[in-house]
Amino acid sequence: MVLLIGIDDTDSRQGRCTTHLAYRIVDFLLSNGYEVEEYPFLARLNPNIPWKTRGNGAVCIKVKVDMESREGEHVMQVVKEMVESNSMIGYGANPGIVFLGRCKNIEPIVRFANDALWRVMSKRGAIKVIEECKNDSSIEYYTMGNGQGIVGALASIGLASSMLDDYTFEAIAYRREEMYGLPRLVDEASVIMMDKATYPYTFNNYDYKHARVLIIPHGPDPVLLGVRGDDPCILLDALPMLNLHEPIEGYMLFRSNQGTNAHLANMLDASSLKAYTSGYVQGRVASEPLAIEGGHTFFALECYGNGGDGYGNGKGNVLCAVYEPTGLSPIAQMLSVGDLLEVGGGVRKGTSKHPKVLNVEYIKIVDLARKVRYMNPLCICGKRLKSEGKGKGYGCKKCGYRVRDAEKVEVEVPRDLRLGLYLPDAKAHRHLTKPLHRYSIKPGRVRMDIDWFKSKITD
Numbered sequence: 228m229v230l231l232i233g234i235d236d237t238d239s240r241q242g243r244c245t246t247h248l249a250y251r252i253v254d255f256l257l258s259n260g261y262e263v264e265e266y267p268f269l270a271r272l273n274p275n276i277p278w279k280t281r282g283n284g285a286v287c288i289k290v291k292v293d294m295e296s297r298e299g300e301h302v303m304q305v306v307k308e309m310v311e312s313n314s315m316i317g318y319g320a321n322p323g324i325v326f327l328g329r330c331k332n333i334e335p336i337v338r339f340a341n342d343a344l345w346r347v348m349s350k351r352g353a354i355k356v357i358e359e360c361k362n363d364s365s366i367e368y369y370t371m372g373n374g375q376g377i378v379g380a381l382a383s384i385g386l387a388s389s390m391l392d393d394y395t396f397e398a399i400a401y402r403r404e405e406m407y408g409l410p411r412l413v414d415e416a417s418v419i420m421m422d423k424a425t426y427p428y429t430f431n432n433y434d435y436k437h438a439r440v441l442i443i444p445h446g447p448d449p450v451l452l453g454v455r456g457d458d459p460c461i462l463l464d465a466l467p468m469l470n471l472h473e474p475i476e477g478y479m480l481f482r483s484n485q486g487t488n489a490h491l492a493n494m495l496d497a498s499s500l501k502a503y504t505s506g507y508v509q510g511r512v513a514s515e516p517l518a519i520e521g522g523h524t525f526f527a528l529e530c531y532g533n534g535g536d537g538y539g540n541g542k543g544n545v546l547c548a549v550y551e552p553t554g555l556s557p558i559a560q561m562l563s564v565g566d567l568l569e570v571g572g573g574v575r576k577g578t579s580k581h582p583k584v585l586n587v588e589y590i591k592i593v594d595l596a597r598k599v600r601y602m603n604p605l606c607i608c609g610k611r612l613k614s615e616g617k618g619k620g621y622g623c624k625k626c627g628y629r630v631r632d633a634e635k636v637e638v639e640v641p642r643d644l645r646l647g648l649y650l651p652d653a654k655a656h657r658h659l660t661k662p663l664h665r666y667s668i669k670p671g672r673v674r675m676d677i678d679w680f681k682s683k684i685t686d
């Protein structure tokens with residue numbers, strides 16, 4: 228039987244990482260002769276919930292166990308102990324673990340997972356789904372701290388069990404313990420070289436516009452680097468291309484929903500935007516863009532909704548905020564009233580000082596409005612006429628021609644914008660942001676016959 232193990236909320240800003248705990252659990256499983264069925268699934272959930280530590284990640288591991296011989300119980304016991312002793316409980320971590328064995332109907336868990344990608348879910352809601360599944364499945368859960376981790380733990384199982392249209396992979400290399408907290412020693416030139424050699428099958432390795440390495444995190448956690456891409460074999464080729472000036476503990480491949488825009492798949496109800504939800508709206512620009520200090524731009528979008536799918540999707544005006552670090556502000560400033568757009572992003576909670584806004588994660592320009600200016604008419608000599616005062620007509624400074632009853636004429640202003648999709652700069656991408664070139668890429672397949680896991684690397 229395959230036992231699915233969902234884990235979340237084990238780390239805090241002071242250290243540790245749920246993917247590293249998953250790596251340690253897989254190390255235990257493999258070195259004790261268990262068969263891990265697929266690469267662990269790294270689920271990224273709604274990135275706009277405020278209580279996430281970093282990237283709102285949760286992990287699901289699938290392992291084959293023989294229930295007759297109590298292997299399942301043994302694995303569950305060890306996983307519980309490992310989560311307990313490797314979590315930052317008391318420092319902001321609130322772990323949740325879900326074990327799913329025999330299962331007749333995965334649908335309620337998949338539905339919960341799809342909602343957790345873009346809505347705010349409660350711990351109580353997760354437990355309700357688990358309790359209902361108990362009627363026809365073997366499912367157990369454990370929580371520590373305030374137990375909020377149960378949401379991600381259950382959602383990771385749902386996503387790992389879904390037939391996803393799109394997914395990616397990540398090879399994560401882990402540091403030796405003595406290096407935690409120290410600067411990461413990864414040679415920048417080798418990252419650029421690896422990026423060029425593996426394009427387009429890896430992504431977000433390097434931000435060329437800002438000369439910034441993107442594969443390394445910056446906190447005290449055990450992750451040295453992560454290379455993301457569409458083909459597990461190419462990820463394994465990419466790792467040795469990197470010039471590392473520190474030894475690694477090991478690495479593991481994950482399958483993931485990173486880089487797929489999974490959190491933006493739903494149309495938001497513009498008539499009652501809910502704080503912390505993620506999704507998209509469609510409509511026409513209703514106010515000229517306003518640029519404020521710091522390079523941020525705001526504009527209103529009059530949304531027409533799509534008639535309702537159970538979540539409302541009503542009509543309404545949505546204030547869109549485009550922040551400077553996204554690099555999208557210059558595009559937003561060129562928009563004009565009447566432009567037809569689709570805008571994706573996350574809803575920022577309104578306060579007494581600030582209204583509720585949609586923090587923009589992409590802009591798709593569907594149609595550009597005609598923009599006109601009213602100018603003085605042209606003279607018969609080709610120069611533009613000058614007004615001679617209110618009601619006094621126009622005269623030409625060059626040839627002296629005068630006309631009394633002429634009116635201002637409409638002149639079309641050329642639009643320096645193209646239709647299409649505009650994404651933030653690479654450095655501002657979220658884990659779930661789908662890079663432009665991935666729109667034409669099909670994900671590769673999981674290959675268990677390659678070195679997808681390596682631990683205790685000594686050289």
Ligand code: ATP
Nearest residue numbers: 236272279280281282283284347348375376378379
């Ligand atoms: P890291 O990326 O380093 O793993 P993190 O950003 O994933 O850290 P967590 O420490 O896992 O942060 O905290 C996220 C918390 O939010 C978890 O408790 C998780 O169960 C919960 N959570 C995830 N998605 C949702 C959601 N849609 N609604 C409510 N809670 C959620």
